[in-house]
Amino acid sequence: MDASDQGADGQKALARPLAGVRVLAVENFLAGPFASMWLADAGAEVVKVEAPDGGDFARSNSPVRAGDDGVAHGLSFLRSNRNKKSITLDLKHPQGKLIFxxxxxxxxxxxxxxxxxxxDRLGIGWEAMQLVNPRLVYVAVSGFGHHDVLPSPYSDRPAFDILGQALSGLMYRPERQDDRPTYLGFSLADIEAGIQAAYGTMLALFQRHATGKGSKVDISLYDACLVLNEISIAMYSVFRTPAKPGLHAVAAPFGSYKASDGYIVIAVLGDRIWERFCQAIGREDLLQDERFSSGVSRQQHVDALGAQIEPWLSARTRAQAVDELLEHGIPASMVNDIADVLACPHAAARNMLMTLQDPVWGTVEIAGNPIKMSGVAEIAAGHPPKLGQHTDEVLRSWLKTGDEQIAELRTGRVI
Incomplete structure (x- = not known):
């Protein structure tokens, strides 16, 4: 989009915040791709460097469908690669390393x-890149971090998203039927690490503006999850008692509750909201009950509290209960499943759902970008690139490579 596009507030749109910034991405699956996608959304030119023999593993990761070209196309690749360019480059080939x-x-x-x-083993790690370009910001996302920034005894271990959830204690947080820890069912560690990598990129670019030098940003999946479990850490450090699964550590009622036709969420945090809640359900007598005198005590007696709330909820539908609670200023909502999200007026109004028309998968809804800015137009859902789609374009525009040399590189299987 150009400067003539209109922003969400109707003002003349500004250039995208990272217009003119060039990003190389050597990435697979989700954490790195999410980080670079958000930079691309912000206007950066993101060039995804992929191996000629298949590229990003997400391209072939299940579920897949074969296209007209007979190649397997992974649905997951569509989630985190919009608005990027793709080049193929053999990073094990001496000439490929030189081009990189x-x-x-x-x-x-x-x-x-x-x-x-x-x-590092490929000869294109942080130290080598400093010699090539001292202004380069080098962002590394891994399971447990890099030795040269802040070493961990786990640094050499392989890692996927679920390990970050497990080690950080998050798998003990959801409500469950027995003592078995619960995987949260989505790529929380990857996505949060991607967010932190994008944030770290911004900090390093800002620092470079002041110092003229690039720096290495080191993001760990474990660290990304640990910071999300911060309230449990703080509470346990003082009381030495683990929070009950599925419950807020210092508040109640705070969670999902059943109305006559399904579940709603009620979020009572603090005494003023507790007073309004008791008024909303016609139970101001609960304000005098010592068991419910504070958020911590209500949490400790959460089953007894639930028994007091249940008659009010069972006499109302989800919509009725939410409306009455909202009238009293109580944070409450229905509990949406994905079909509800796709039909949600908020998600539509905030452009949080993007539609891709994929030649293999057809119409695919993906999550939009949550960063909204005045005067900056909403991004378009640029289709993720085909493998190597922009190789010639990038070599010409970045390195002024001629057609004859590009043909030689292709013949030599460097690209």
């Missing part, structure tokens, strides 16, 4: 989420 370094010399940011040490 030339590209890095023209880049502002390099994002990678390979196992720690892989980029």
């Amino acid at each position: 370094k030339e590209l890095a010399s023209e880049a502002d940011v390099l994002i990678e989420n390979l196992r720690p040490g892989v980029m």
Whole structure:
């Protein structure tokens, strides 16, 4: 979009915040791709560097469908690769490494989420990149971080999203029927690490503006999840008692509750909201009950509290209960499943659902970008690139490579 586009508030749109920033991405699956996608959404030119023999593993990860070309197309690739360019480059080939370094010399940011040490063994890690381009911001996402920034005894372990959830204690947080820890069912560690990597990129670019030098940003999946469990850490450090699964550590009622036709969420945090809640359900007598005198005590007697709330809820539908609670200023909502999200007026109004028309998968809804800015137009859902789609374009525009040389690189299987 250009400066003539209109922003959400009707004002003339500004250039996207990262217009002119060049990003190289050596990435697979989700954490790295999410980070670079959000930079692309912000206007950066993101060039995804992929191996010629298949590219990002998400391209072939199940579920897949075969296209007209007979190649398997993974649905997951559509989730985190919009608005990028793709080039193919053999990073194990000497000439491929040389081209990569030339590209890095023209880049502002390099994002990678390979196992720690892989980029170093290829000769294109942080130390090598500093020599090539001292202004380059190098962003690394891994399971447990990189030794050269802040070493961990786990740094060399392989990791996927679920390990971050497990080690951080988050798998003990959801409500469950027995003592078995619960996987949260989505890629929380990958997505949160991607958010932190994008944030770290912004900090490093800001620092570079002041110092003229790039820096290495080191993001760990474990760290990304640990910070999300911060309230449990603080409470346990003082009381030495784990929070009950599925319950807020210092508040009640705070969770899902059943009305006559399904579940709603009620979020009572603090004494003033507790007073309004008791008024809303016609039970101001509960304000005198010592068991419910504070958020912590209500949480400790959550079953007894639930028994007091249940008659009010069972006499109302979800919509009725939510409306009455909202009238009293109580944070409450229905509990949406994904079909409800796709039909939600808020999600539509905030452009939080994007539609891709994919030649293999057809119409696919993906999550939009949550960063909204005045005067900056909403992004379009640019289709994720085909493998190597922009190789020639990037080599010409970044490195001024001629057609004859590009043909030679292709013949030599470097690209």
